[in-house]
Amino acid sequence: MKRTTEPAKMRISFDLDEVLFVLPETHKTEPALPFPLDRMFPERLRLGTPELINTLQGMGYEVWVYTSSFRTERYIRRLFRHYGVRFDGIVNGERHLKEVQRDRKTTLPQKMPHVYKIALHIDDETVICSLGRQYGFRTYHLDAQDDDWKEKIIARAEEIRKVCQGDGSSDTLHGGE
Numbered sequence: 001m002k003r004t005t006e007p008a009k010m011r012i013s014f015d016l017d018e019v020l021f022v023l024p025e026t027h028k029t030e031p032a033l034p035f036p037l038d039r040m041f042p043e044r045l046r047l048g049t050p051e052l053i054n055t056l057q058g059m060g061y062e063v064w065v066y067t068s069s070f071r072t073e074r075y076i077r078r079l080f081r082h083y084g085v086r087f088d089g090i091v092n093g094e095r096h097l098k099e100v101q102r103d104r105k106t107t108l109p110q111k112m113p114h115v116y117k118i119a120l121h122i123d124d125e126t127v128i129c130s131l132g133r134q135y136g137f138r139t140y141h142l143d144a145q146d147d148d149w150k151e152k153i154i155a156r157a158e159e160i161r162k163v164c165q166g167d168g169s170s171d172t173l174h175g176g177e
Contacts, residue, residue, distance in 0.1 A: 010161050011118040012056060012153075013066035013091070015111075016076070018124040019142055020065075022046045027145045033082055041079040050083045052150040061157060062088040066121060068110040070094055091116060113137040120160050122153060 014020050021043040022029060028047035032038045053063050065076055070093040080087065091099075093110075100112050111128050113121040114137040123129055124143040132139040140156050142149055 008117075009060055009062045009088075010120075010157070010164060011062045011064055011088070011116065012120045012157055013064040013089075013113055013116075013118045013122070014053075015121070015123040015125070015128075016043075016065060016067040016069055016071070019122055020046055020049050028147075030083065037082060041082065043079065045083060046149070048150045050080075050085050052153065053080075053085050053087075055150070055154065056157065057088070059154075059157075064089040064091065064116070064118060066091045066096075066111055066113055066116070066118065068093045068096065089116065109135065113139075119164060120157055 022045075024044055030045040030047055030049060032044060033041055056063050065087055067076075073090045073092060073095075076090055076092070077087065096110065096112075100115050101108050109128065109131050111121065111123070111131075112135060114135065118137065120138050120140060121128070121132070122140045122142050124141070126141065129139040129141045131137075138160055140153060142153070146152070
């Protein structure tokens with residue numbers, strides 16, 4: 001019997017702070033978790049986050065978190081589980097230091113998505129997005145309130161999936177462009 005291997009799923013990662021976790025004073029947010037969960041998990045999710053992540057996974061993408069924060073993987077998984085979201089992978093500050101920076105004398109950028117075979121990383125920091133060209137990873141810059149952010153990220157992911165099936169170069173797209 002002949003075995004066929006499915007192509008690897010394309011990986012997309014999201015930063016947490018100012019990307020998925022936002023302030024209700026500056027962004028539209030998902031409803032807060034009910035008491036007492038809102039005390040254990042005070043972060044507020046950008047409106048549409050659960051829908052976007054579940055949609056991307058339904059489209060065949062792996063969805064990861066890649067954050068420089070030192071929140072534990074367990075904390076992140078538990079928080080998002082209350083919103084019906086399960087990530088395929090999580091890289092936090094501790095994991096990045098252990099697996100990417102290791103004992104190198106030269107300090108590497110705080111995020112290196114390509115090390116984890118992440119094809120698209122969504123971040124709010126301009127410096128992370130600009131390092132994409134230098135280090136060979138694709139980014140989408142998201143910071144301000146944008147009612148169309150989900151559609152733009154899906155379109156960017158689909159664009160990259162098509163490029164990855166051919167032979168494209170790494171690039172950065174900024175929200176709103």
